[in-house]
Amino acid sequence: MKAETQSDFQSICCVDQAPGSRTSTPHVQPIYATSTFVYPPPEEAMEIFAELKERPHLYNRWGTPNTALVEQKLAALESHGLSENGKPLQLEAVLFSSGMAAVSSLFLSLGLTPGDHIVTQGNIYGTTTEFLDAMLAPIGVRIIYGDLHDMEWVEKQLRTHSPVRLIYLETPTNATARCYDIAQLARIAHTYGAKCAVDGTLGTPYLQQPFAHGADFVVHSATKFLNGHSNSLTGVVIGRDGAFVKTEVWKMRKLLGGCAGSFDAWLLNMGLKTLPLRMEQHCNNAMRVATALEGHSAIRRVRYLGLEEHPDHKVAARQMRAFGGVLSLEVAGGLEAAVRVLRNVRHCTVTATLGAMDTLIQHPATMTHVKVPREQREAHEITDGLLRLSVGIEDPETIIGDLRQALEAP
Numbered sequence: 512m513k514a515e516t517q518s519d520f521q522s523i524c525c526v527d528q529a530p531g532s533r534t535s536t537p538h539v540q541p542i543y544a545t546s547t548f549v550y551p552p553p554e555e556a557m558e559i560f561a562e563l564k565e566r567p568h569l570y571n572r573w574g575t576p577n578t579a580l581v582e583q584k585l586a587a588l589e590s591h592g593l594s595e596n597g598k599p600l601q602l603e604a605v606l607f608s609s610g611m612a613a614v615s616s617l618f619l620s621l622g623l624t625p626g627d628h629i630v631t632q633g634n635i636y637g638t639t640t641e642f643l644d645a646m647l648a649p650i651g652v653r654i655i656y657g658d659l660h661d662m663e664w665v666e667k668q669l670r671t672h673s674p675v676r677l678i679y680l681e682t683p684t685n686a687t688a689r690c691y692d693i694a695q696l697a698r699i700a701h702t703y704g705a706k707c708a709v710d711g712t713l714g715t716p717y718l719q720q721p722f723a724h725g726a727d728f729v730v731h732s733a734t735k736f737l738n739g740h741s742n743s744l745t746g747v748v749i750g751r752d753g754a755f756v757k758t759e760v761w762k763m764r765k766l767l768g769g770c771a772g773s774f775d776a777w778l779l780n781m782g783l784k785t786l787p788l789r790m791e792q793h794c795n796n797a798m799r800v801a802t803a804l805e806g807h808s809a810i811r812r813v814r815y816l817g818l819e820e821h822p823d824h825k826v827a828a829r830q831m832r833a834f835g836g837v838l839s840l841e842v843a844g845g846l847e848a849a850v851r852v853l854r855n856v857r858h859c860t861v862t863a864t865l866g867a868m869d870t871l872i873q874h875p876a877t878m879t880h881v882k883v884p885r886e887q888r889e890a891h892e893i894t895d896g897l898l899r900l901s902v903g904i905e906d907p908e909t910i911i912g913d914l915r916q917a918l919e920a921p
């Protein structure tokens with residue numbers, strides 16, 4: 512890949528490698544709008560089918576040049592600047608049709624059997640919670656939810672339950688803007704023979720690199736900041752054990768069919784080109800908004816990892832380059848007050864996704880986390896008064912002004 516010779520982070524993001532001839536090589540990778548590929552002579556095709564060494568492009572469910580390019584870029588971004596045993600860290604990535612296709616395929620690739628355990632946090636993304644409860648618990652996999660800040664509790668779970676196959680964390684967390692210590696959790700996982708997987712959607716590899724802290728897998732909903740323009744759904748699983756990712760994780764895409772379409776992968780590639788620039792602006796704006804709203808009489812608590820009083824500020828400062836574009840507001844007055852804000856915002860868009868260029872706001876208790884049992888939600892700060900903000904890259908004064916008027920509306 513051309514970016515490997517100019518391997519700064521931005522170059523990896525923006526330089527495509529598109530095949531062509533000496534006089535007609537496209538600068539931007541074209542969209543491969545084809546469902547299948549013409550096979551080489553039969554003997555060679557048979558060999559490729561039998562061995563599947565290189566994840567060939569034979570049929571789109573198996574992968575396309577568009578999915579392959581973003582897989583290479585995302586693996587290179589996650590490992591950028593990292594080394595292992597004196598050599599550059601090599602990662603493998605598999606692109607899926609959505610974040611949930613990536614998350615569910617990662618779990619299914621582990622070959623979980625009845626009696627296996629997964630330790631995770633009570634405040635992971637609502638649909639991930641629903642997947643664990645609706646799809647894995649009924650086949651006898653025990654899901655242990657708790658507070659992953661409490662290392663004694665975590666270690667006790669791994670000591671007393673056998674086998675724990677995975678510690679699964681989401682950091683920063685979607686709804687509550689909390690942050691977890693990846694290095695400590697990975698260390699505990701490895702001590703007890705478990706793996707550690709991180710949903711790094713809110714951080715992106717620009718802000719945090721979980722593999723630097725010992726993670727075995729990283730998943731992203733690439734629908735969010737990685738794409739950045741709110742125009743395609745994709746997800747990715749990235750792993751340290753390349754052979755496992757290339758066989759077991761990739762097999763889930765082939766068998767379950769959750770492959771990303773060429774156009775969606777292409778849109779992700781377009782978005783990736785500006786990732787560092789966008790993330791800088793998201794982070795700066797989120798800090799401005801958080802600071803401006805702190806102390807507002809209609810707000811009980813602003814949670815932003817960049818604020819020094821945030822309980823996870825120190826962990827975030829250690830493991831992140833900056834503090835991200837997502838913050839949460841706990842409004843005084845519960846559900847009624849939260850709904851009033853949603854009804855009155857004029858500039859901010861009410862929608863459940865995040866990571867777009869403009870500012871988005873949503874109510875986790877009734878939207879993204881509606882399927883999480885109330886007791887579990889409330890024990891993990893997802894209260895009726897919580898609003899989650901994905902701060903965009905507009906002029907921050909526009910965002911602050913809009914939120915103030917919505918908070919103060921009768």
Ligand code: PLP
Nearest residue numbers: 609610611636685712732734745
């Ligand atoms: N993980 C996190 C942290 C998310 O916020 C989301 C979606 O909001 C997902 C996973 C699922 O991603 P997708 O909507 O692309 O399936």
